Amino acid sequence: MSLPGIPVAIRRRYGPVARIVTIACGVIIAASAYLPWAYGSDALDNVTYVGGPSFIQFIALGMGLVLPALVVCSIRWPAGFGRTRVGWIRGARALATGLLIIFVVIAGAISVQLGGTININYGAWVGLAAALIGFVATRFLVQEGAPTVNRLKTPGWLSILAIAVVMLVMLFVAYYALDQSNPGTFVTFIVYTGVGVAVLLRTGALGWLTAATGAHRRVMLLAAFLVAFLFPFTQGGSDANMSIAAQVLVFAATAMGLNIVVGLAGLLDLGYIAFLGSGAFVAAMLSGTAMATFDVHPPFIVTMLLSGCVAATLGLVIGSPTLRVSGDYLAIITLAFGEIFRLSMNNLDGSDGPDLTHGSRGISDTGDLNLFGFDFGATHTIAGIEIGRFANYYFILLIWLAIVILIFSRLNNSRIGRGWVAIREDEKAAEAMGVNVFGLKLLAFASGAFLAGVAGSIKAHVDISVTPDSYVFLQSSFLLAAVVLGGMGTVLGVLIGATLLQLMPEKLRFVNEYRLMFFGLLLVVMMRFRPEGIIASERRQLEFHDEDEELAERLDDNLGPSTGAVAVEGASR
Template sequence: MIKIPTLSREQQLRSHTTGRLVGLVGAVVLIGSAYLPWAYGSAALDDMTFLGGPSPLQFCGLALGVLVLAALLVPRLIGVGRFRHRLGWVRAAKAASTGALVFLLLVLVSIALELGGLVNVMYGGWVALAGGAASFVGTRLMAADRAPTIAAAQAPQWLEILLIALTVGAAMLAAAFALNLSGGGAFVTFVTFVATVVAVLIRSGLMQWLSAASARHRKVLILAAFVVAFAFPFTQGGSDANMSIATQVLIFAGTAMGLNIVVGLAGLLDLGYIAFLGAGAFTSAILSESAFSTVGWHPPFIVVVLISACISATLGLIIGSPTLRVSGDYLAIVTLAFGEIFRISMNNLDGTDGPLLTRGSNGIPAVPDLVLFGYDFGQRHTVLGLELGRFSNYYFLLLVMVGLFILVFTRLNNSRIGRGWVAIREDEKAAEAMGVNVFGLKVFAFAGGAFLAGVAGSIKAHQDISVTPDQYIFLESAFLLAAIVLGGMGTVLGVLVGATLLKLMPEKLRFVNEYRLLIFGLLLVLMMRFRPEGLVASRRRALEFHEEDEELAERIEDELEVRAATKGTTR
């Protein structure tokens, strides 16, 4: 047996002190390097050629240096040992330094690729990389601190509400800034910066505190989120390109919310869910006033939405009733076959191989814009002095749709039905033995998820102007499922985060079009290795995947005690 030598207490202290000093020097160098030129030409990223005038991405590097500096310096200045609740200062410093090093490497690689070689990296870029590397090495020499307990702390109500509002507002500004970035390299580096900030919040314990504060002021969080979401189009300066991406994200998120009922709550693997979105879209297009519509009946859109949703739900019942008696891989194969059957059937309803309904592979083009209560969604409107285009109009409608979907999902999740779904997901035999109507709840999950997808599809048909069978292929179902797994199954915020990332990143990474699926696959592999429960996981799933993590169990127990105490106080 090989014995691993351990450092003495004195050696550990010396290494910790040296690491802190090296980390501080690296952070200061990184902060100062932001005022030096990083690139030789202005075409790289966001013009990093100025001396004394940092670009936005250079300010991001400066901010990461400030985070490292604060995490290493603040504990010594304020004497944190006297506080009852502590933050994970060293953990935060390590996360910030790691993120800073990755951020700087991506910046230098982007400059080299966009300008034609590393020779185009100016001295400021190398100074920044040296500072990031020094802070990384220094923090790695430091001993890890104890787990943060700040999650159990309570601040004055006005302060908690203010911080919640500021966090939501910062998220909107970050999303608006990311959409306005034109280059793929700039987008990737900024996403790395945002991910680093989130990692620092998580490692320090502030994210857990913010989560507990949000639970205490849930109504404030919901109100702030929707106010910020409604204000988002006013930050885009009338850009149809950015708002088009935003509407696609909302459609994708709304559809994923329906699939989250099937997969996240009931635990049923559905690989053909995109068919329900297509059924709603085709129904809405057929009943629209398009010149290519094959049906002479054109009811109001409110009626069309209900019909589209009911047809999708009926398809869910048809596919669910005979097939939900199987489970696991067999259910996945059946649902995959159903998705392909739907696409082939839409191709065959062309008047030659079958009835004339969908016009085959040509689909139904020229679907007119919606007109609800006299409001034409296809016209530009001026609101508060700002001009809103066609996609902004659909954005507001889709935002209301997603809000209703979230309400439905949370109500179901917290009801007896939701508890039955979770029981089926955990152990179907045990749930049936306890009297849960397993088959009935499975069918209801399929029908309910399909109903929501039908609503999203009916709006998508008008927003996309045309509907064709090739829009609803297996790859789209795989992306929907990946959004749920990536974000966190069974959670609302997780689905929204996963859907946003998977819909936004392909739009911004067109410069690596041939490798997008490869990059996507690598990201999923890394997620399954380091965070299998998803980016925003429920407590149950976090404990399932990290049963050996005693620190996580203690933190969750503390949060539950805080919530129980808060409820007792409010009562």
């Protein structure tokens, strides 16, 4: 991206000067970390010291030094190193843009937390000015070709080492983000993380990492599960943080079920939260507590299956008469179904209907689980570290999420998954090729509902209570946004989207009345700059960026030149 109105000839002429200016700006940004950014210690993580950078300032220092490094790598060297310069300019531009956004966010956070821009100290102004000049200077750099980092051939041990490092970084990011009570620090850290991902994407390093994880899939899955398993041991027994983590896993597991319906089959479901709620109410009614409405108290494994089957039955009931429509009509019907479910749960109070849910009061005591003698409500000590109630539920949710991911991956790579993709791409063409469109749609609805119902049965015990007002349309919209923003049809993308959309409201309670506005702005920004989602499949990237010849060639190499036809043909066999 170049500044409008700047001819290529002028950019080529002033390119060397722009390099020098960009390098100088990066050095100044790094030096600004040793200067005070605010007059009060309540802003961010106390950025008031001279010569004593806080952690937030250390990250700015590191990014400031990376900017000159990217520019130096882009220089046409006489040796062979210059052959890999392609893509460094893209990374420098992304980093310069990110640094400008970061310092704007920092200035805004200091102003909000301390009461005005007068509380911004000179160090932040120096960093902001350098970031602005660097942003302009990088637009004069000439970019030729496309990133080649993603095509580098590396030994297997290096790929495995990179996977391990990335997983450790992800563990630290999750630990640090959850541990922040200062909202300004949390927002700034999230922006830092986003900028880092953008730089990796623009340089092609993220593509190389994706290829490495694809080549060592088992190593990646093992490392990811190990990191997630170790996360509770980094929280020092904090129930507050583990409560948020448990809710993130519930949200992620539910979003993965919706990913089958929306991401694979392309069915717009705006009432999906009803399936989660149905599973929660079934588990609550069978919990065996004083508030439970049934005297039957089966083992929890049986309760989970019953919750999933009830939710799947609701999916079949709502899907059978409605899945013959599509698009806006299907969205309206599923939206109505979600509202009907909530109103029905409110009416099952003993006066308007049988007393199954206690009406709007809900079932206020679902008790804690006790599986094979393990009490999930008690605190346990493992390796000298206290594991509290929410950490116990975190582990069982982690196991269920792993099962959901396995189910989704198997379905996605099966004949059924290819049929769903064919229906999503062109329903008429899929039907003409012999795909059982209605049957596969119904299966998508039922399977997605089953996964949500099981997640709801665990959520009922995590929350201790189940009320109808917890399952409203806004929750369905957040689930759908997690799938769309993360990347429809992907596993990692949906997990990232679900984590962000569940974590950010918890950490931004100080702007409670503006949270929906920020949510809407996030949607607009994503639809404008990355409509395929944060982590998108190559097929969906090509749909939104059909002019990208390199992406089209890579997709042809991986999937064959007639991807759509192959998917439809494979599904019809």
